[in-house]
Amino acid sequence: MSDDPDTDFTFARQGILFIISAPSGAGKTTLASRLFQAIPDLRPSISYTTRAPRVGEVDGRDYHFVSEDHFVRMRDAEAFAEWAYVHDFYYGTPRAPVDEAIAEGRDLLLDIDVQGAKQLKGIYPEAVSLFVLPPSWQALEQRLRGRGTDSEAVITRRLHRAREEAHAFPMYDYWIVNDDIDRAVSLLHAILIAERARVARLRTRSIA
């Protein structure tokens, strides 16, 4: 392209895998859904699971619901970028849709816990990881209690787990304090827009 004066600088780039984690109660689910509204060409990564669909869940939208046999065959064929066995069910992030999105310049957002995020960063070191925090531990506790749906034991366990997960915080690329939902959404938005402008993700290495 070097000798063509008409060359424009709208370069092709790789797609980006965004990984988002947060302690329970930090407001991650609301943030993610606001972000999908704000950035229509950001898509969720759909996980596979062996648990049954809950009321309102749609196969292929919320999860790919598969049998244990199906899941184990995919796992043994290394079709998952990460997987976990939690409370008798398998959950896994399929590798192929992520690889395709990156190759085709499409961006994915993957909502995952700290353990899953670590595995994904091992396989996709260029993924961008985001850690959402409550304004304080006290605020987190208030939010968990404010739901009014959980027992004291469940709240205590969630708070304990939140502090455990927070140890992994330094391995993330960005931190977002969810003190105000609009501010947090606009920060997440800024991060996504900025990451799309990274020279390292361009396919073109010379423009002169």
Added chain:
Amino acid sequence: MSDDPDTDFTFARQGILFIISAPSGAGKTTLASRLFQAIPDLRPSISYTTRAPRVGEVDGRDYHFVSEDHFVRMRDAEAFAEWAYVHDFYYGTPRAPVDEAIAEGRDLLLDIDVQGAKQLKGIYPEAVSLFVLPPSWQALEQRLRGRGTDSEAVITRRLHRAREEAHAFPMYDYWIVNDDIDRAVSLLHAILIAERARVARLRTRSIA
């Protein structure tokens, strides 16, 4: 801070040195001044020079205007992060204000050419570098001619230099195509906001 439930997550962070470069005619000066308006706590880095002030230029705002003797003593004391001798005058970026800003969590924007950017990245590897491009080489040529103030020889030299500088483009962190000034300003703004949320710049390494 681990045992205090009142701990909030408004962490202290390092200041950021933003470096912005662009071929002549790409609109960098307008972009930078719009960015200073949009982000009042972003400050320019003030260079030293041995050339005389032009009409309207203010010492300490546009440049620190100093004697050649003064400049050479500073240079020999390694007081400059980068310096250059151009058309009989010295120009240099003082190290101390940059170090202080980084230590105190303040952000600086430094408008500099490709050679200077390379030197600065050597000294400040955590600096964030931004490369502004015109929409195309053709658009750049039209803008340079549109000014109506420059001779054909000057325009040809600037275009040649722009293409030379563009070879350095892959060493920058971010690229901004200035096809529309509002869009370019909002992209720059997003990059600055995002970089402020990088975990790597936090002073706190543990929050649990």
